Amino acid sequence: MATIRDVARRAGVSPATVSYVLNNSGPVRPETRERVLRAIAELGYHPHAGARQLKRRRSDTVGLILPTGERRLSDPFFLELIHALGDACADHHLDLLIATCRDPAADLRLIDRLYKGRRVDGFLLIDLQRQDPRIPHLQQAGIPFVAFGRVEGNGEFPWVDVDGAAGMREAVAYLVGKGHRRIAYLSPPLSFTFAYHRFRGYQQGLIEADLPFEEALFRITRLTMEGGYEATRALLSEGVPFTALIAATDLMALGAMRALHEAGRTPGQDVAVIGFDDIPMAAQAHPPLTTLRQPMDQIGKALVRTWLAAVNGESPPSTLIPPILIRRESA
Amino acid sequence: MATIRDVARRAGVSPATVSYVLNNSGPVRPETRERVLRAIAELGYHPHAGARQLKRRRSDTVGLILPTGERRLSDPFFLELIHALGDACADHHLDLLIATCRDPAADLRLIDRLYKGRRVDGFLLIDLQRQDPRIPHLQQAGIPFVAFGRVEGNGEFPWVDVDGAAGMREAVAYLVGKGHRRIAYLSPPLSFTFAYHRFRGYQQGLIEADLPFEEALFRITRLTMEGGYEATRALLSEGVPFTALIAATDLMALGAMRALHEAGRTPGQDVAVIGFDDIPMAAQAHPPLTTLRQPMDQIGKALVRTWLAAVNGESPPSTLIPPILIRRESA
DNA sequence: TCCTGGAATTGAAACGATTCAATCCCGGTG
DNA sequence: CACCGGGATTGAATCGTTTCAATTCCAGGA
Numbered sequence: 001m002a003t004i005r006d007v008a009r010r011a012g013v014s015p016a017t018v019s020y021v022l023n024n025s026g027p028v029r030p031e032t033r034e035r036v037l038r039a040i041a042e043l044g045y046h047p048h049a050g051a052r053q054l055k056r057r058r059s060d061t062v063g064l065i066l067p068t069g070e071r072r073l074s075d076p077f078f079l080e081l082i083h084a085l086g087d088a089c090a091d092h093h094l095d096l097l098i099a100t101c102r103d104p105a106a107d108l109r110l111i112d113r114l115y116k117g118r119r120v121d122g123f124l125l126i127d128l129q130r131q132d133p134r135i136p137h138l139q140q141a142g143i144p145f146v147a148f149g150r151v152e153g154n155g156e157f158p159w160v161d162v163d164g165a166a167g168m169r170e171a172v173a174y175l176v177g178k179g180h181r182r183i184a185y186l187s188p189p190l191s192f193t194f195a196y197h198r199f200r201g202y203q204q205g206l207i208e209a210d211l212p213f214e215e216a217l218f219r220i221t222r223l224t225m226e227g228g229y230e231a232t233r234a235l236l237s238e239g240v241p242f243t244a245l246i247a248a249t250d251l252m253a254l255g256a257m258r259a260l261h262e263a264g265r266t267p268g269q270d271v272a273v274i275g276f277d278d279i280p281m282a283a284q285a286h287p288p289l290t291t292l293r294q295p296m297d298q299i300g301k302a303l304v305r306t307w308l309a310a311v312n313g314e315s316p317p318s319t320l321i322p323p324i325l326i327r328r329e330s331a
Numbered sequence: 332m333a334t335i336r337d338v339a340r341r342a343g344v345s346p347a348t349v350s351y352v353l354n355n356s357g358p359v360r361p362e363t364r365e366r367v368l369r370a371i372a373e374l375g376y377h378p379h380a381g382a383r384q385l386k387r388r389r390s391d392t393v394g395l396i397l398p399t400g401e402r403r404l405s406d407p408f409f410l411e412l413i414h415a416l417g418d419a420c421a422d423h424h425l426d427l428l429i430a431t432c433r434d435p436a437a438d439l440r441l442i443d444r445l446y447k448g449r450r451v452d453g454f455l456l457i458d459l460q461r462q463d464p465r466i467p468h469l470q471q472a473g474i475p476f477v478a479f480g481r482v483e484g485n486g487e488f489p490w491v492d493v494d495g496a497a498g499m500r501e502a503v504a505y506l507v508g509k510g511h512r513r514i515a516y517l518s519p520p521l522s523f524t525f526a527y528h529r530f531r532g533y534q535q536g537l538i539e540a541d542l543p544f545e546e547a548l549f550r551i552t553r554l555t556m557e558g559g560y561e562a563t564r565a566l567l568s569e570g571v572p573f574t575a576l577i578a579a580t581d582l583m584a585l586g587a588m589r590a591l592h593e594a595g596r597t598p599g600q601d602v603a604v605i606g607f608d609d610i611p612m613a614a615q616a617h618p619p620l621t622t623l624r625q626p627m628d629q630i631g632k633a634l635v636r637t638w639l640a641a642v643n644g645e646s647p648p649s650t651l652i653p654p655i656l657i658r659r660e661s662a
Numbered sequence: 663t664c665c666t667g668g669a670a671t672t673g674a675a676a677c678g679a680t681t682c683a684a685t686c687c688c689g690g691t692g
Numbered sequence: 693c694a695c696c697g698g699g700a701t702t703g704a705a706t707c708g709t710t711t712c713a714a715t716t717c718c719a720g721g722a
Contacts, residue, residue, distance in 0.1 A: 001447060003708055014672045019710055026711085027670055046447035050384030051708035054677045059381065061428075068414045074611045076407040083399045086431025095450065097392075098427045100417025116332060116377035119426065226615040258617055261592065280405045284557040286589055334678055345702045350680055357681085358699055382678035385707045664722090671716070677709085686701070692694095 002043040011039035022047060053118065061095045062307060063120030065110065065134075069102040073127055075223070075251055076279045077294070081148075084300030085124065092304055108137050115143045122311045124148065124303055130191045144310040146303055149193045150318075158310050160302045160319045164194055164276070165201030167292040167323035171246050171274045172205025174325060180244040180272060181211060186231050186256060187248045188223035195223075198248050198276060216240045221252070228255025236263045243271060244331065250275035250282045250291055257285060257330065272331035276323070287329035294323055333374040342370035353378060384449065392426045393638060394451030396441065396465075400433040404458055406554070406582055407610045408625070412479075415631030416455065423635055439468050446474050453642045455479065455634055461522045475641040477634055480524050481649075489641055491633045491650045495525055495607070496532030498623040498654035502577050502605045503536025505656060511575040511603060512542060517562050517587060518579045519554040529579050529607065547571045552583070559586025567594045574602060575662065581606035581613045581622055588616060588661065603662035607654070618660035625654055 004022075008015045013032060020026030021036040028036075039045075053059045064085065067073065082098075089096045097120050101107050111134065114120045122144030125134060128151055135154045138145045147159040175183055183206075190196045199218075206213050217240060221227035228247050235242065236259065245260075247253035253275030257267040267273045268287040275282060278293035302319045309316035335353075339346040344363060351357030352367040359367075370376075384390045395416065398404065413429075420427045428451050432438050442465065445451045453475030456465060459482055466485045469476045478490040506514055514537075521527045537544050548571060552558035559578050566573065567590065576591075578584035584606030588598040598604045599618040606613060609624035633650045640647035 001449075004710095005708080015709080016672055016674095016711075017670085020671090023710085027668095029670065032670080044443070044447065046444055048385065048708050049448040049450040050381040050390065051677090052710080053381030054379065054385055054679085054708080055710045057677080066414065066417055068418050072414060074407070074410065076405070076410060079405065079407060079410040079413075082410075082413070082429065083397065083403060083431065086397055086429055087399050087433065090431055090433075095445075096429045096431075098413065098417055098429050100414065100421055100427075102418065102421075112375070113377050114426075116375065117380040118332075119380040224615060225612055229615070229617070255615070262617065281556055284555060284560070284586070286560070286593065335680095336678080346679080347681075347702055347704095348700085351701090354680080358701090360700065363700080379678050382707090383680080385678080385709085386680045388707075666719105666721085668719100669717085671714100673712105673714080675710100675712085678707105680706085682703105682705085684701105684703080687699090689697100691696080 002045040004045075004047065007036065007039045007043055007045050010043065011036045057118070058121050058311070059118055060093065061097050061120045062089055062304070063097050063099060063111075063114050063123040065107060065123065065125065066098055066100045067104070067107075067127060068100040069104070071104065071127065075249065075277075076281065077249070077277050078126070080279065080296050081126065081299070084296040085303065087297070088300035088304035091301070092308060094304065094308075104133075107134055111137065111143065112141070115141075122146075122307060124307060128193050130193055130196065144307070146306045146310055146316075148299070148303060150197070151193055156315070158306050158316050158318050160299060160306055160321065161197075162194075162294045162299065162321050162323050164198035164323070165204065167276060167325075168198050168201025168246065169205040169208065170325055171292060172202060172209060175244045175246075175272055175274070175331065176205075176209040176211070178272065178331075182214075182217065182242040182244070183211075184217040184219070184235055184240070184242040184245040185248075186219050186221060186228055186245065186252050188227070188252070189220055192223070195248055202246060217242055223249065223252070225251050225255035225258070228252030229259045230255075232256040232259035233263075236260075236265075244273070245271060246274045248276055250277040250279045250289060253289055253291070253330075254281065254285055257289070268330040274331045278326055283328065285330070290328045290331040291326050292323035293326050295321060333376040335376075335378065338367065338370045338374055338376050341374060342367045388449070389452050389642075390449055391424065392428050392451045393420055393635070394428050394430060394442075394445050394454040396438060396454065396456065397429055397431045398433075398435070398438075398458060399431045400435070402435065402458065406580065406608075407612065408580070408608050409457070411610065411627050412457065412630070415627040416634065418628070419631035419635035422632070423639060425635065425639075435464075438465055442468065442474065443472070446472075453477075453638060455638060459524050461524055461527070475638070477637045477641055477647075479630070479634060481528070482524055487646070489637050489647050489649050491630060491637055491652065493625045493630065493652050493654050495529035495654070496535065498607060498656075499529050499532025499577065500536040500539065501656055502623060503533060503540060506575045506577075506603055506605070506662065507536075507540040507542070509603065509662075513545075513548065513573040513575070514542075515548040515550070515566055515571070515573040515576040516579075517550050517552060517559055517576065517583050519558070519583070520551055523554070526579055533577060548573055554580065554583070556582050556586035556589070559583030560590045561586075563587040563590035564594075567591075567596075575604070576602055577605045579607055581608040581610045581620060584620055584622070584661075585612065585616055588620070599661040605662045609657055614659065616661070621659045621662040622657050623654035624657050626652060
């Protein structure tokens with residue numbers, strides 16, 4: 001495999017000059033640059049990442065920890081997120097390293113190994129918990145990171161989040177505008193930070209619309225289609241009246257719609273349904289699901305931009321991205 | 332950050348000895364090893380990946396190319412695959428580098444950059460097309476790789492695949508055993524290699540059961556829930572009689588079930604439905620979907636094992652993994 | 663013609679590991 | 693008691709870059 005010396009020899013210059021051309025980090029006569037570039041192309045030369053990393057002290061690699069044990073993320077939303085992150089990384093000539101971790105306890109060791117071994121320059125945290133041990137660990141080890149989601153009470157750290165509260169307020173307002181007064185709300189356990197914020201948005205939406213919060217309309221269930229299905233069935237079988245339903249995620253909303261169908265109530269006609277995320281399946285549901293889209297591209301770009309700043313030692317501002325209400329037929 | 336010299340100094344030995352301990356690649360007195368290990372722990376030392384890579388000439392990193400443009404993979408199946416790959420990599424102390432690529436034409440450049448720069452030791456190919464330009468490129472550049480899926484007519488290369496044909500034969504036999512004679516089949520375009528094999532399995536299954544292949548029961552449609560839905564509606568509206576339906580993927584089967592429901596025919600009672608993949612959602616469908624499970628763990632392990640062999644210059648045997656019929660209520 | 667000064671180029675020293683060859687150590691043998 | 697042999701240890705070279713400091717080059721001014 002060609003090295004920088006080979007290129008230098010072929011172009012009749014020194015390795016230093018080649019390096020300057022490569023990174024344009026030094027003065028090079030246009031004509032010389034030309035010759036070097038030609039040599040590079042002819043040899044099909046690509047700089048050795050390890051050597052570069054060794055000298056530069058950065059690997060230009062983003063670390064993403066993906067839990068795979070109990071906490072495994074199976075919401076298709078995460079596939080979209082990975083796509084978006086990949087794209088955003090590519091735009092900045094960064095690579096994306098996926099480290100999976102079965103065991104939450106091993107998370108911290110994994111983080112250390114990757115960072116201290118300089119395999120990655122910093123991390124992107126997803127799937128945040130309200131109490132997340134990774135955050136204090138990263139903070140006190142001085143490892144750069146950006147979180148997808150906010151957590152309170154952990155001091156300052158950079159994050160990017162979608163404004164779940166705003167989204168839910170908008171959803172409630174939208175439903176109220178259509179005359180709904182009894183709006184059920186399906187949530188996963190509030191220990192998920194995003195669930196907490198979305199729920200708060202629902203409550204605020206009710207207040208803004210002068211509607212009471214009713215315990216009976218509020219259900220906590222699992223973060224799956226099945227969860228949405230069961231909660232909705234419970235709602236129906238208990239005879240709690242409601243004309244609209246908001247689910248904290250599309251997957252749950254899909255489950256809810258299934259339960260409504262089975263009970264002979266047509267979503268979008270008899271009961272309005274709104275989800276959150278806008279996973280690809282939402283548009284294909286029957287009826288197509290009205291939902292709050294998480295703008296993936298924007299999220300990916302914001303995460304990577306913030307990550308870069310953090311890695312460069314800045315303390316970048318956090319970003320709160322508004323979700324977009326996508327009106328379809330379910331509400 | 333601590334280096335190998337720091338460890339050496341602290342343990343009162345030379346860097347060479349530390350290296351021997353680290354890789355146990357040399358004779359070290361147990362007592363010395365003990366001292367070195369202690370020093371490592373005390374300093375929280377982790378070897379520098381770049382330096383190591385430079386010297387060893389491998390990066391212990393698996394490259395996975397994820398298309399993100401038109402060809403973007405949105406089937407939740409791929410999220411499961413990524414999980415499984417991550418786990419399998421972790422078992423072998425490998426890292427998984429995800430490179431995304433919007434533009435199919437840029438694939439090859441990306442591959443070269445990653446490999447020649449020694450960022451990865453080889454690739455895992457997913458989303459194979461019948462005619463896949465990546466394969467000849469990798470082959471003639473001598474870059475190690477393993478494909479998830481088979482392609483004909485490209486000479487020999489190592490792959491891991493799930494035996495779609497066997498799965499579909501089994502599905503047909505199972506349905507026939509339950510008395511079905513008119514079995515519809517929903518397929519994505521046969522240019523997807525997996526679609527081709529699964530379809531062949533369906534045909535063989537019919538032959539083995541002495542049933543005719545009927546054009547009217549065979550539908551090609553898009554690889555989404557929507558696709559399954561539309562094809563099934565067409566089937567129903569055309570009045571083609573059938574008592575069972577096989578879809579090439581769970582996602583399509585889910586769409587089909589939706590169409591059946593809407594037409595007032597209960598899947599699992601009026602019409603048997605079988606899918607393929609066993610994505611998490613399959614178990615949560617209504618009724619729960621009978622399907623052919625792709626054993627993800629096994630796939631991940633086989634891919635990584637084969638990849639390791641390929642990277643070590645062996646020409647490892649390919650692996651054909653039988654899918655597992657998961658009986659649920661839809662058939 | 664000789665200087666001068668800035669631009670272009672180069673040599674050589676890192677970066678942090680691995681590994682070959684050389685040295686050291688030590689108990690056992692002759 | 694000298695010597696031997698093999699295990700344990702070490703020194704130094706090396707992997708392929710980047711970058712500082714030194715050198716060369718060259719046009720323009722005196």
